Amino acid sequence: MKVIILGTGTSQGVPVIGCNCETCTSANPKDKRFRTSAYIETGDSKLLIDTSVDFRQQMLQNNISDIDAVLYTHHHVDHIFGMDDLRQITQRHKKKIQIYGKKETLDEMRITFRYVFDKQLIRHNSVPIVGFNDRSVRKFKAADVDVIPVEVHHGNIKIYGYRINDFAYITDASAIDEKEMKKLKGLKVLILNALRIRPHPTHFNLQQSVEIAKILKPEKTYFTHLTHDILHKKINETLPKGIELAYDGLELDL
Ligand SMILES: [Zn+2]
Ligand SMILES: [Zn+2]
Ligand SMILES: [Zn+2]
Numbered sequence: 526m527k528v529i530i531l532g533t534g535t536s537q538g539v540p541v542i543g544c545n546c547e548t549c550t551s552a553n554p555k556d557k558r559f560r561t562s563a564y565i566e567t568g569d570s571k572l573l574i575d576t577s578v579d580f581r582q583q584m585l586q587n588n589i590s591d592i593d594a595v596l597y598t599h600h601h602v603d604h605i606f607g608m609d610d611l612r613q614i615t616q617r618h619k620k621k622i623q624i625y626g627k628k629e630t631l632d633e634m635r636i637t638f639r640y641v642f643d644k645q646l647i648r649h650n651s652v653p654i655v656g657f658n659d660r661s662v663r664k665f666k667a668a669d670v671d672v673i674p675v676e677v678h679h680g681n682i683k684i685y686g687y688r689i690n691d692f693a694y695i696t697d698a699s700a701i702d703e704k705e706m707k708k709l710k711g712l713k714v715l716i717l718n719a720l721r722i723r724p725h726p727t728h729f730n731l732q733q734s735v736e737i738a739k740i741l742k743p744e745k746t747y748f749t750h751l752t753h754d755i756l757h758k759k760i761n762e763t764l765p766k767g768i769e770l771a772y773d774g775l776e777l778d779l
Pocket of ligand 1: 536603697
């Protein structure tokens with residue numbers, strides 16, 4: 526199984542428009558962050574987690590030209606707004622892309638992307654062709670891959686993270702209930718959001734994410750969904766053993 530971390534930035538990306546801070550002006554490529562997303566290849570299956578605002582650039586930079594299914598974490602703009610560009614893949618490969626998420630996520634997406642899902646509005650080739658699968662279940666198959674949804678709190682809503690084999694991807698979490706924590710035991714790699722140093726009402730900050738990693742004890746934890754508070758080199762050095770900041774383009778073999 527191969528994983529490429531396609532984006533590690535919080536909702537506005539890094540650099541932030543108009544900002545002259547140390548991170549936003551840094552020459553280190555690890556301080557340039559697209560919005561969060563990940564690509565997973567296992568066997569013949571190609572999965573994507575979220576279609577970020579930067580989806581098109583992420584596909585081009587990583588030479589990814591095909592996707593079989595998309596697992597959506599939630600409906601916030603930074604995680605879904607690249608969806609329209611799925612049509613480049615559906616057209617080229619003449620296929621449907623199945624999308625998965627919890628009911629609330631897909632209900633919101635039906636409103637946001639009405640032109641994709643409203644049959645009366647669809648004009649041939651002008652929209653991505655997508656399947657539509659509500660997954661409020663314990664386990665499901667997406668493009669032949671076994672996927673376990675993990676429900677986490679994101680402020681006052683509940684959203685999904687996903688576990689595939691020994692890999693799990695959790696973004697935008699602010700709390701994880703005991704019952705869901707159990708689904709995250711015995712991991713080789715955990716991708717987990719860690720927004721910034723100061724606390725935040727709807728996302729874990731760095732210290733909270735370190736605590737979660739220490740409880741779950743995956744072999745390796747990578748932090749994502751980072752703001753410009755996080756200067757890669759400076760913050761990465763302060764993290765405990767086994768925990769690192771993720772960066773755009775990070776490749777993992779599992
Ligand atoms: Zn987000
Ligand atoms: Zn900045
Ligand atoms: Zn969010």
